[in-house]
Amino acid sequence: MNHADHIRRLWNDNVPYSAMVELTYRCNLDCFFCYNDRRLPGTPLSVEQYRTLFQDLAALGTLNLVLTGGEPLAHPAFFTLGRLARDLGFAIRVKTNGHALRGRLLRRLLAEVEPFSVDVSLHGARAATHDRQTRVPGSFQRLLENLPAMRDAGLRIRVNATLTRWNEAELEAMYALMDAMGLTLQVSPEVTPRDDGDRSPAAINPSPGAVGRLLALQQARLRDQGIDPDADADEAATVSTDKHCGAGSATMTVDPHGNVYPCVQFRRRLGNLHEQSIREIWAHSPALSTVRQQIVEAKSLLDRERAAGRPLTGFCPGNAHAQTGSPLVFHPMARLRQELEGSAGS
């Protein structure tokens, strides 16, 4: 059985292969469109509660543990938690802005946490654009200094960017910048609402033209790598599933106050670790049962669209929930991508 088939089987069996843990919402940058709810009420989880969580996750079958934030390195016990996760055998991914990741901190991360990979964020190809989004002068220059050091130290780096109205003119330049460093860039076409429901970040969503350029560029780059972007993964899969994605089945997200969600996008509260263990939540949460059913319904919806010759490749139930109040309503970016991909294929 290949990896993709195995992941689909995990969806079917509700094995939480991947858990994202938001350690803190503190951050040394101040990104305009950050989705974190920094005024979220609650009590931060203690180190002991994280220990219990990590042990429970290991028992449930979690292999991929994502430590994120905010800026996860800003958590006062980051290295204690990182070592704990390493010793429990997780493949650890750290999502950081990379601003402080240099020198001793970089050496400690490698030696003590041994991450599988590190994700950092790029906001533009020029300092003026990048720093405008992070609202920290000098952050672009700092990132450009840190990235080669991180790469040369042996970290597997994935660079993420969100396409915005402010950086869309630099899309090709961002790819070129990362190509020159030998780093992989992944660009998301959508600015999502904040987790408190604030939709003001949407003001810098990219133009439809820029989204079209991004999709065309991503397809061209796949072809350059010898990958057929039109290959249908569903038809190649040998393990069938009735779920659209792994939200609430193979993935979960935990916020700094112990609230548990189906995934980082789908902020429907399933339970809280101050009140219940993750094992109890995963097995018995009524909200989680509802989410799993909705993910099945989402698959049926998309199957109908595809059968009608209108495939929606960009649909995310979590985004839909955030933007429309329902995980089963097609959100604007999914519709835009449907339109763009339809016109590209016709």
Place this chain on the structure above:
Amino acid sequence: MQDAPITPDSHFRRCPDVRFRAMGEEGMAIRQQAGEVLVLNDTGMRILDLLDGQVTVAALIQQLASEYAVMPETLAEDIPAYLAELCAAGLVEKVRENAP
């Protein structure tokens, strides 16, 4: 070292960069340095779990025979080849031979 014959006294251990987890009847292993993900069956995951560098091949066979409905003689035929496969996959490595 890897090419030396596998004997009952051979010792193997998981490669230090390997992370793995049992998930139901199967499991996944990640080679961190190579960035490679492998899917293993239940027996493969159990073998990875047992290979701490201290256990000999003979002890591994005894342990597996006590846990699975398989004769030790059958395991003695199959396990060396399987260990060689795990070595080739970069999941385990041979650590030392017992002194004569």
